[in-house]
Amino acid sequence: MILVISYPGEEHTDDVVARLERRGLDVLRIDLADFPGRTGLSCTWNSSEGTQVKISTPDGTFDLQDVRAAWWRRVRHPTVDPAITDPNAAAFVLSETNEAVDGMLDSLDCPWMNPRAADNAAHHKPLQWTVARQVGLAVPDTLVTTDPDHARRFIQRSSGCQTVFKAFIAIADAWRETRLVEASDLDHLESVRLAPVIFQDYVPGVDLRIIHVGEKFYTAELDARSTSYPVDMRMVIGEANVRSVTLPESVEERLLALQKRLGLVYGAIDMRRTETGEYVFLEVNPAGQWLFVESLTGLPISQAVADQLESMANGMNCSPYSKVTASAIGGSH
Known part of the structure; x- marks a missing residue:
């Protein structure tokens, strides 16, 4: 079983889950906002039954011990029952729910895309810039x-x-x-x-949105230099000239080193290529969007994400750092 943690309507998740289900794969999708009301949990550790990690949803009861790969996508927080009006009681309920749910997920013995602790740490830009410089990437x-x-x-x-x-x-x-x-x-x-x-x-040049999946990179060039707002391509994607490109091998090697140091199996990386051909790292979003890149360039990114999850579930083609946690990020390289 492949566990997918994301909220309803997240279109990137919808696309990949549909691909996995069309292949006949067993996918369990949960929204953390459903805990503890709509989705309950029961975890046991005893001598007669061993360890059991079960959740109950409107669709049935599932044993998370059956999970072979997990995808930590865009998530929401657990929801406190509105009947609890005392702020102190609500804070206690939310704290207890987070402790139980987070501990339950961290106990699963399976590869993650992305490992939760690494994903959380890698969202912090100061960490990204520090590691990027350490692996030889140019940073403004x-x-x-x-x-x-x-x-x-x-x-x-x-x-x-x-x-x-x-x-x-x-x-x-x-x-x-x-x-x-x-x-x-x-x-x-x-x-x-x-x-x-x-x-x-400010780094003038051409924007690059680079989608990293496993060991592969899918890169789109978004030339917003002649648009109404070249400072931030997110504002003028419809005006930019977009095409798929291939990164120099040396840049891919440095980016892969960055992702491994951060413990990320997936990431949406933003760079700028200057007029002189220098590649400058801006940031990586561990849960960044890719569908706009796919629609504008035809790059098979959704397929690559589905393939990566299936491979991880089958124990094949797994990145060696798929279980890296935040404590390992500062290690040697």
């Missing part, structure tokens, strides 16, 4: 700060270099595009005291 000069004076010095250190500021993570309810720092923004630098801000050298 970057500052993360709550110090207005440091921010001002970074922005003004070179008159010939533009600076962008960006969010750490895209939140649906507070989405922010990457923006160039304008002269008017300098009057508001005191606000960085309220929350850390990423400032980074």
